[in-house]
Structures are given as structure tokens and as C-alpha cells.
Amino acid sequence: MTLLANILIDGIAYGMVLFIISVGLSVTLGLMRFVNLAHGAFAMTGGYLASWFIRAQDWPFAFGAVGAVVLTGLLGMAIEALVLRRLYRMPELQQVLFTIGLSFLFVASANLLAGPEVQLIPLPPWLKDPIDLGIRTLPAQRLLVVLTGLLVMMISVLIMKYSRFGIWLRATVDNTQAASALGIPVEWVYALTFGAGAALAGLGGILGAELLPLEPYYPIKYLVLVLVVVAVGGMGSVAGSMLAALVLGTIDTASKYLASDWGSLFYFLVMALLLAWRPQGLLSPGRT
Amino acid sequence: MRIRVAPYLLIGLVGATIYFFFPAQLPLASRIATLAIFVMSLDLIVGHGGLATLGHSALYGTGAYTAGLLALHSSSNPLLGLLAGGAAGATVAALSGLFVLRYQGLTFLMLTIAVGQIIQNLASKFRAWTGGDDGLSGFTTGKILGLATFDLQGRVAFLYCTGVLLICLWMMRRLMGSTFGLACIGIHQNRLRMAALGTEIQPKLLTLYCLSGWFAGIAGALSAQVNQIVGLDTLGFELSAEALVMLVLGGAGSLFGAIAGTALFTTIHHVASNIDPYHWLFVIGAMLVCGVLIPRERWGVLMRARA
Amino acid sequence: MKITHRWLRNAAISTLALMTSVALMAPDRAQAQVKVGIIAPFSGPFAHYGALFKAGAEAYLASQGGKLAGQSVEMIYRDEGGPNPAKARTTAQELVVNDKVDYIGGVVFSPNAFALAPVITESKTPFVIFNAATSDITTKSDYYLRTSYTLWQVTVPMAQHAAKKGLKKVVTAVMDYAPGVDAENAFKSEFTKQGGQVIESIRMPLATNDFAPFAQRIKASGAQAVYVFLPGGPPNLGFVKAYQENGLRQAGIEFLGTAETDEFDLQKFGDSALGLTTAFHYSAAHDSPANKAFAAAVAKQNKDAVTNYATVGAWDGMYLIHKMIEATGGKRDGDKAMAAAKTQKWDSPRGPVAMDPATRHITQNVYLRVVEKGPGNLLVNKEVQSFGQHGDHGLGK
Numbered sequence: 001m002t003l004l005a006n007i008l009i010d011g012i013a014y015g016m017v018l019f020i021i022s023v024g025l026s027v028t029l030g031l032m033r034f035v036n037l038a039h040g041a042f043a044m045t046g047g048y049l050a051s052w053f054i055r056a057q058d059w060p061f062a063f064g065a066v067g068a069v070v071l072t073g074l075l076g077m078a079i080e081a082l083v084l085r086r087l088y089r090m091p092e093l094q095q096v097l098f099t100i101g102l103s104f105l106f107v108a109s110a111n112l113l114a115g116p117e118v119q120l121i122p123l124p125p126w127l128k129d130p131i132d133l134g135i136r137t138l139p140a141q142r143l144l145v146v147l148t149g150l151l152v153m154m155i156s157v158l159i160m161k162y163s164r165f166g167i168w169l170r171a172t173v174d175n176t177q178a179a180s181a182l183g184i185p186v187e188w189v190y191a192l193t194f195g196a197g198a199a200l201a202g203l204g205g206i207l208g209a210e211l212l213p214l215e216p217y218y219p220i221k222y223l224v225l226v227l228v229v230v231a232v233g234g235m236g237s238v239a240g241s242m243l244a245a246l247v248l249g250t251i252d253t254a255s256k257y258l259a260s261d262w263g264s265l266f267y268f269l270v271m272a273l274l275l276a277w278r279p280q281g282l283l284s285p286g287r288t
Numbered sequence: 289m290r291i292r293v294a295p296y297l298l299i300g301l302v303g304a305t306i307y308f309f310f311p312a313q314l315p316l317a318s319r320i321a322t323l324a325i326f327v328m329s330l331d332l333i334v335g336h337g338g339l340a341t342l343g344h345s346a347l348y349g350t351g352a353y354t355a356g357l358l359a360l361h362s363s364s365n366p367l368l369g370l371l372a373g374g375a376a377g378a379t380v381a382a383l384s385g386l387f388v389l390r391y392q393g394l395t396f397l398m399l400t401i402a403v404g405q406i407i408q409n410l411a412s413k414f415r416a417w418t419g420g421d422d423g424l425s426g427f428t429t430g431k432i433l434g435l436a437t438f439d440l441q442g443r444v445a446f447l448y449c450t451g452v453l454l455i456c457l458w459m460m461r462r463l464m465g466s467t468f469g470l471a472c473i474g475i476h477q478n479r480l481r482m483a484a485l486g487t488e489i490q491p492k493l494l495t496l497y498c499l500s501g502w503f504a505g506i507a508g509a510l511s512a513q514v515n516q517i518v519g520l521d522t523l524g525f526e527l528s529a530e531a532l533v534m535l536v537l538g539g540a541g542s543l544f545g546a547i548a549g550t551a552l553f554t555t556i557h558h559v560a561s562n563i564d565p566y567h568w569l570f571v572i573g574a575m576l577v578c579g580v581l582i583p584r585e586r587w588g589v590l591m592r593a594r595a
Numbered sequence: 596m597k598i599t600h601r602w603l604r605n606a607a608i609s610t611l612a613l614m615t616s617v618a619l620m621a622p623d624r625a626q627a628q629v630k631v632g633i634i635a636p637f638s639g640p641f642a643h644y645g646a647l648f649k650a651g652a653e654a655y656l657a658s659q660g661g662k663l664a665g666q667s668v669e670m671i672y673r674d675e676g677g678p679n680p681a682k683a684r685t686t687a688q689e690l691v692v693n694d695k696v697d698y699i700g701g702v703v704f705s706p707n708a709f710a711l712a713p714v715i716t717e718s719k720t721p722f723v724i725f726n727a728a729t730s731d732i733t734t735k736s737d738y739y740l741r742t743s744y745t746l747w748q749v750t751v752p753m754a755q756h757a758a759k760k761g762l763k764k765v766v767t768a769v770m771d772y773a774p775g776v777d778a779e780n781a782f783k784s785e786f787t788k789q790g791g792q793v794i795e796s797i798r799m800p801l802a803t804n805d806f807a808p809f810a811q812r813i814k815a816s817g818a819q820a821v822y823v824f825l826p827g828g829p830p831n832l833g834f835v836k837a838y839q840e841n842g843l844r845q846a847g848i849e850f851l852g853t854a855e856t857d858e859f860d861l862q863k864f865g866d867s868a869l870g871l872t873t874a875f876h877y878s879a880a881h882d883s884p885a886n887k888a889f890a891a892a893v894a895k896q897n898k899d900a901v902t903n904y905a906t907v908g909a910w911d912g913m914y915l916i917h918k919m920i921e922a923t924g925g926k927r928d929g930d931k932a933m934a935a936a937k938t939q940k941w942d943s944p945r946g947p948v949a950m951d952p953a954t955r956h957i958t959q960n961v962y963l964r965v966v967e968k969g970p971g972n973l974l975v976n977k978e979v980q981s982f983g984q985h986g987d988h989g990l991g992k
Binding site: 312315316318319412415420421422423425426440441442511515516517518519520521522526561562565566567568569 | 637645672673677678681684685689691705706709713714717718731771773776801
């Protein structure tokens with residue numbers, strides 16, 4: 001029984017980190033139909049900025065994290081407006097090529113600016129202490145990740161369903177020209193959505209820094225991980241990403257507890273089976 | 289008649305130039321030739337079949353390990369090794385293709401990644417057979433056609449790889465020029481229409497995938513024989529991604545594009561890495577980004593402007 | 596397929612690319628008398644190894660006044676990347692055939708080291724391994740030398756120490772790759788020989804990000820101590836953090852490690868690392884004049900470089916190359932060089948060392964270290980005990 005509880009607790013904590021990092025990609029891929037393999041680069045940027053703010057500039061943790069997330073979002077918007085806009089009409093393979101090249105540039109820049117070492121984000125004492133859950137302890141930082149994940153999901157769903165921006169977004173995705181004709185500022189919608197995706201990635205990079213260490217090779221190392229969550233969850237579906245991340249995170253954790261010498265074999269096996277069962281993703285948003 | 293042999297002559301000419309005037313680059317050229325076969329096999333399924341895959345290295349690595357194991361335990365005849373590698377690649381392609389070819393687009397892509405990772409994890413687990421991450425080594429490659437052994441300068445390896453490249457190129461061109469090849473291109477362009485015309489989609493795609501696996505396996509076997517070691521990286525995601533990048537760089541859909549892309553990418557990687565081992569990623573990244581942003585037509589303008 | 600303009604352009608571009616780059620690569624360096632090729636990762640996730648090898652090697656060269664045995668030496672650095680044996684072989688081939696190096700040094704990953712065997716045997720080029728730690732490597736060719744360590748070498752004394760301490764039940768947790776498996780086998784074999792029991796052997800996949808499950812498994816195993824081996828970098832950080840955060844120390848499970856408190860990442864652990872015990876062959880806090888001179892030389896070369904097992908592996912490797920140059924008078928003679936190298940004994944920054952002529956691996960002191968606060972409030976691996984000289988126990992197993 002303790003084993004099951006352990007698997008669930010660690011699995012959910014790990015899955016939440018995956019969710020926060022991946023949800024931005026699900027949004028851009030599903031809603032904007034743009035294959036952005038440089039998504040991990042934004043996660044890394046968020047983490048690096050936070051590390052610099054908190055460690056080198058001595059900002060308090062919350063300030064540093066928020067600042068880094070905002071800056072990453074702005075960077076995403078800038079890149080979208082200046083560069084990525086031209087790629088929307090290009091075939092998918094070109095988008096893949098470009099974003100891989102962009103990833104490489106981010107990796108090389110990180111190596112140039114900060115060296116090959118792992119960047120640490122110092123946690124404030126209230127995050128470092130373990131919290132007693134009764135059956136076992138869990139570091140407070142993991143609990144924060146879980147709560148943040150739930151918050152992110154709630155806010156995304158609320159925005160999409162009930163806010164004007166959400167309506168604009170859905171209209172733009174359904175039919176860009178008609179939306180534009182109706183007076184919706186589609187350019188801004190695209191830029192803001194991409195920026196939001198980048199900001200979320202940055203947040204994931206910061207919160208996940210304990211599990212996925214921040215080093216120059218980050219975007220390439222964790223690319224497959226993120227793609228898997230998005231594909232299994234369903235492009236464009238925030239709830240799907242959450243479900244996929246939790247399921248996959250738990251499977252990965254279970255495999256570590258029970259059959260660790262098989263490596264990540266079961267993770268990919270389950271992933272393949274889930275995709276085969278639901279090719280559109282666990283919870284596709286209803287659109288093809 | 290003249291046009292038809294021109295490409296082979298060109299490759300032969302380039303090869304001869306390297307052999308006689310730039311013997312220092314023979315190992316690099318051998319590597320390019322081996323990778324070119326792999327990327328061409330990728331082109332069959334990506335460029336002609338229209339199915340983007342990131343798990344192709346599974347077929348390459350399977351061929352490599354098969355050739356290595358054959359040389360280690362049974363026969364070190366290189367041609368036999370090539371055939372065995374090709375057969376292994378085709379078999380794995382057939383088995384995985386039965387599953388993954390039912391899907392398209394992103395789903396297909398992710399499934400190929402999954403299959404690739406599963407195979408790599410299996411190879412790592414059964415380290416008694418594969419040597420695990422130390423790699424499979426200790427085997428030698430026998431004489432080719434009873435003629436020559438591999439030398440340190442890499443001359444024999446180079447001739448061997450170039451020969452196999454030319455043969456594979458010829459075979460692939462014949463295949464894609466046949467009615468079968470044209471049917472595959474048709475499926476790529478419009479599946480619905482081909483089905484309406486009475487073409488059976490799944491068997492055609494499966495055959496294409498198996499053929500692609502055959503050539504990928506041969507490329508892997510070649511690599512195993514020339515290097516006399518097979519590592520887990522031959523089954524890795526990085527190799528699949530690099531191959532896709534090389535293909536798109538040279539132009540998917542064209543076998544010569546595949547060769548050109550491989551040569552370009554590998555050479556630039558090699559040069560940049562020698563000049564500055566720390567920061568060569570800048571060069572590659574910039575190349576990819578510019579290559580996409582500046583459309584192909586503009587390259588011609590730029591080149592002419594420079595001349 | 597039609598021969599179109601596009602095709603012709605592709606072909607022309609590829610030919611041009613090859614030609615131009617080849618022309619660019621034509622070496623036009625001044626004629627040095629001795630050439631040493633260093634293969635190390637300078638890019639990718641293990642790039643810090645390359646920087647440390649370079650710092651150690653260049654520092655040694657500088658400490659000898661820029662010349663070794665009166666010969667001017669040219670160092671040629673090539674990127675190893677990651678574990679990619681085919682690429683390593685090609686790189687070594689090019690170094691030997693094109694650059695005509697007299698000695699090769701470096702290599703972090705064991706598969707890459709294995710791949711070089713045919714090249715160095717045929718060209719009779721002595722190859723000094725600065726890191727790759729699988730015992731078997733040196734058996735594959737007569738031209739391998741190693742100045743780093745092997746897992747058997749440092750683990751056997753740890754197992755003996757554990758038994759002497761009175762520990763009866765230990766669980767091993769290693770990264771699931773060749774050196775890790777070596778470590779697990781070494782500990783199991785020696786500890787059971789000493790009368791102890793390894794109650795569980797946990798293998799952690801290389802791609803592990805989250806070590807909490809493993810920490811929980813260790814806690815649940817009921818062992819008195821956990822013997823650990825992980826490669827340097829992020830996995831070290833992740834595991835030690837998991838050890839702390841999941842309360843293993845409070846649960847009374849001792850930490851018996853190897854390279855996890857490596858100086859490269861040591862300061863990042865913070866105070867939570869205090870008290871961690873490891874058995875290893877080099878600590879930057881080793882108190883000897885040779886070590887102080889070494890640290891000073893490296894700092895002069897690159898003030899950001901730490902002195903750890905990688906740096907000292909390169910330093911001692913260059914010492915060996917120095918002696919080989921001395922023995923051959925700067926001429927290329929692989930067999931003479933190897934004969935001289937095999938009998939070397941010297942005072943290394945890590946302590947007294949000697950080359951074992953049978954295994955061509957370095958025999959050295961293995962120390963028991965504990966993490967403590969040192970001068971300047973920095974964390975150091977304080978050597979509390981020396982297990983004496985150990986060779987490579989792993990050959991023939």
C-alpha cells in the first residue's frame with residue numbers, strides 16, 4: 001500500500017512539472033498549428049533568467065521567478081512577431097528545421113553566456129523544508145509545483161471559456177480571415193498566445209529546475225519528453241496535457257520503483273499504446 | 289543516355305578527386321557516404337512517401353548490430369554482413385510498420401519516436417548481447433571480395449563505402465522510377481485520390497517502409513564494418529533528428545538532395561567543430577535558421593551577386 | 596528522376612562545400628617537434644570535462660616551461676561530443692593520419708575509448724586515457740595507458756571499509772551504464788567476501804530526472820547504508836538532493852559514495868552535503884606540496900577551472916607523455932615510449948602513484964573522505980584515511 005501511495009505521490013509531482021513545461025507547446029501546436037521544437041529553449045530561458053535574478057542580483061525568490069516568466073513571455077512575443085510569423089505558411093518540415101536551428105542557437109548562447117555548468121535556483125527556506133503528509137514527507141517545493149499546475153489549468157480554462165481574449169483566440173483559430181474581417185486583431189492574438197506559451201514554458205523551467213537541471217543542452221535533452229506529453233494529451237487541449245502528464249509521470253515513476261533496469265522502455269510502450277488507442281490525443285479539443 | 293549516367297559520373301568524379309588529391313579527408317568522406325545512404329533511405333519514406341519519421345535510426349542501428357554480431361560470432365565476410373544488416377532493418381521496419389503505418393501526421397511521428405526509444409532501451413538492457421553502452425566491439429571485417437583489408441588511411445573503406453553508395457543510389461532510383469515508386473508519390477500527394485483509383489494504400493506504404501528499412505540497415509552494417517564498433521548512439525534519437533535535418537537541408541523528395549544535404553551538414557559540422565570545438569553549434573544553428581528564412585530562389589541570387 | 600537545374604545546383608553545392616572546407620582544413624601550422632592530440636568533449640552536456648582536461652594539460656605544459664624534455668609540443672584538441680564510437684574512431688584516425696600526432700590523450704566515455712583500439716594498435720600510437728573508467732579497456736590494445744581510475748579500484752577498499760565498520764546490510768544504487776555496473780559488481784563481490792550482505796541492487800536509468808522514487812526504495816529496503824555511483828554532473832546533484840529531501844540520513848542510512856562529491860559540483864550542494872562519505876583517489880584538499888603546486892598552475896592557466904579528478908587525470912597523463920617524449924628523444928617510437936611509460940613512478944598531486952606494467956593502469960592511493968567546511972567557508976573533501984595503494988582489481992573478473 002505504501003508502495004502505491006509512493007508511486008502516486010511522486011508520480012503526480014513529477015507529472016505536474018511535465019505539465020507546466022508542456023502546456024505552452026500544446027497551446028501553440030494545437031491552436032496555432034505551428035511546430036515549435038524550440039519550446040524547451042523558452043523553458044531554459046525562464047530558468048536561466050530566474051537563476052540570474054535570484055542568485056546574482058539577489059532578488060527574492062517570488063520576484064525573480066515572476067520577473068523571469070514575464071521576460072520570457074516578452075521574448076516569445078518578440079520572436080513570434082519578428083521571425084516566426086513568416087513561417088506559418090511554410091510546410092511543416094521547414095518549421096521543424098527552423099525551430100531546431102533556433103534551439104541550437106539558444107543552446108550555444110547559453111553555453112557562451114553562462115558556461116556549461118548547471119544553473120541553480122536557490123530556494124527560500126520555506127520551500128526547502130519537507131512537509132509531512134502523514135504517510136511520508138514531501139519537499140515543499142513539490143507541493144508548490146502541484147498547486148501551480150492546478151492553478152495554471154484553472155486559469156487557462158477560465159480564460160479560454162469566459163474571457164473576451166478566449167473568444168478572440170478561438171475565432172482566430174477557426175477562421176483567421178473571418179475573424180480579422182470582424183475586427184479581431186489577429187496579429188496581437190497570435191503574438192499574445194505565443195508569448196503566453198513561452199511564459200508558461202519559462203514557469204515550468206523554473207519550477208522544474210530541481211528535477212530537470214538547467215544546463216545549456218536543456219532544450220534538446222528534454223525535447224522528446226515534452227513532445228510525448230503534447231502528442232498523448234492532444235494538441236490544443238490543456239486538460240489533455242494535464243491528464244497525459246500525470247499518467248505518463250506516474251508510469252515513469254512506477255517503472256523506477258518496480259523495474260528500473262528496463263530504463264524508459266515502459267514509458268514509451270505505454271505512450272505508444274495510448275497513442276494507438278487515441279491517435280488524436282486523450283482529450284482532443286474537438287477540432288481536427 | 290548521357291543524362292542518365294551523369295549523376296553517377298559526378299559522384300565518381302568527386303570521389304576520385306578526394307581519393308587522389310585530398311587523401312587526408314578519406315575517413316570523413318567515408319562517413320559522409322555511409323550517412324548519405326541512411327539519409328537517402330529516410331528520403332524514401334519522408335520525401336517520396338510523405339511520412340515524417342524521427343525513429344529511423346532504429347533501422348540503422350539494427351542493421352549495425354546485426355552486422356557486428358554476425359562478424360563477431362559467425363562470418364566476417366563484409367558482403368554477407370551488408371545483406372544481413374539490410375535484412376534485419378527490413379524486418380524491423382516490417383514489424384513496426386504494421387503498427388505505426390496506420391497513423392499519420394504527428395501521431396505517426398511520435399509513434400516512430402516511441403518505437404525507436406523502445407528498441408534503444410532493449411539494446412541497452414540486453415548488454416550481454418550488445419555490449420550495452422560500452423558498445424559492441426572486438427570483431428574484424430574480412431576482405432572484400434577476397435581483395436583488400438581495411439587500412440589505416442581509410443582508402444579501402446572509402447572505396448567500399450562509395451561503391452555501396454553508388455549501388456544503393458542506382459537501386460533506389462530504379463525503385464522510385466518504377467510504377468511502385470510513382471504510386472507511393474501519388475499516395476504522398478493525395479491519399480484519397482489514390483484510394484479512389486483503386487490503389488491499396490497500406491500494402492504500398494508497408495513495402496516502401498520495408499525497402500527504406502533495408503537500405504537503412506545496409507547503411508548501419510556499413511558503419512559497423514568500417515568502424516569495427518557499434519554503439520548505442522546508432523539507435524538514438526539524435527541520429528534520427530540529424531538525418532532529418534540533413535534531408536530537409538538538401539531537399540526532401542530528391543535522392544541527390546539527400547546526398548547533398550548530408551555532405552553539407554557533415555562537412556560544416558566537421559569544419560566548425562575543428563575551428564572552435566566549443567561554439568560550433570552557433571554555426572549549425574545559424575545555417576539552419578538562414579536556410580529556412582531565405583528561400584531557395586534567393587540563394588541563387590546571392591551566389592550570382594557574389595560572383 | 597529528371598535532371599533539373601535544382602539537381603545540378605544541389606550537386607554543385609555539395610561538391611563546392613566539400614572542396615572549400617577541405618581546402619580550409621589544410622593545416623599550415625609551424626612545425627612542432629612533438630604533436631599530442633587530445634580528444635575530449637568540448638560541446639554538449641559534458642563540455643566541462645573538455646575544459647578541465649585542457650586546463651590540466653596546458654597547466655602541466657606551462658609548469659614545465661612550455662617544452663617537454665626539450666621538445667616543443669603542439670596540442671591539438673578535437674571534440675569528442677558524447678558517446679559516439681564511430682565518430683571517435685574517425686577523429687583518432689584523422690589525428691594519426693592527417694595531423695600525424697605522436698601521442699593521443701583524453702577520452703571521457705568508455706565506448707569511445709574502446710573504438711580507438713584498432714587505430715592505436717596499427718599506428719603504434721600510445722594513448723593515455725584521462726578518464727574512461729571501464730576496466731576492460733586497457734586489455735584491448737597494448738598501446739593503452741590510463742591515468743584516471745577504475746570503479747573496481749576505488750570500490751573494493753570502500754567495501755572493505757564498510758565491512759570493517761560493522762555494517763552488515765547495504766543496498767547499492769548505481770547509474771545503469773557500464774561503469775555503474777562495474778561499481779555494483781565490485782562492491783557486491785568484495786562486501787560479500789568480507790561477510791556482509793547486499794540486500795538490494797538498484798539500477799537507475801541514465802535518463803533519470805527524478806530520483807525521489809529511488810530514494811524511497813532505498814529507505815524501504817531496510818539497509819544500514821547505501822553504496823552509490825553516479826556519473827558527474829546533473830545526476831549527482833539530483834541524487835544527493837533526493838537523499839537529503841527524503842530524509843534518508845535521518846532514517847539512519849549512511850551514504851557511501853564515490854565521485855558524487857566531486858569538486859566541480861560540490862559547492863552547489865550547500866550545507867546539506869556535510870558529512871557525506873566517499874572513497875576516491877583524488878581530493879582537491881589533499882595536503883601535499885605537489886597538490887599545491889598543481890592547484891597554483893591550474894589557477895594560473897584558467898582561474899575558473901576546479902581541480903578535480905578530471906583535471907588531475909589530464910595533469911598526470913601529460914606527465915606520462917612527458918616521460919615518453921623523454922625516453923624517445925622526441926622521435927616517434929611507440930614501443931619504446933610504452934616501455935618507458937609502463938615503469939613510471941612519481942609523486943602526483945593525488946599522492947604517490949605508479950604505473951602497473953601488466954595492466955598499464957595507474958596504481959594509486961584510495962582515500963576515505965568526508966565533506967567538511969574548509970578555508971573560506973567552502974566545502975572540501977577532507978581525507979580522513981588512506982586505504983593505501985590499490986591497482987585495478989577489475990581485470991580478470
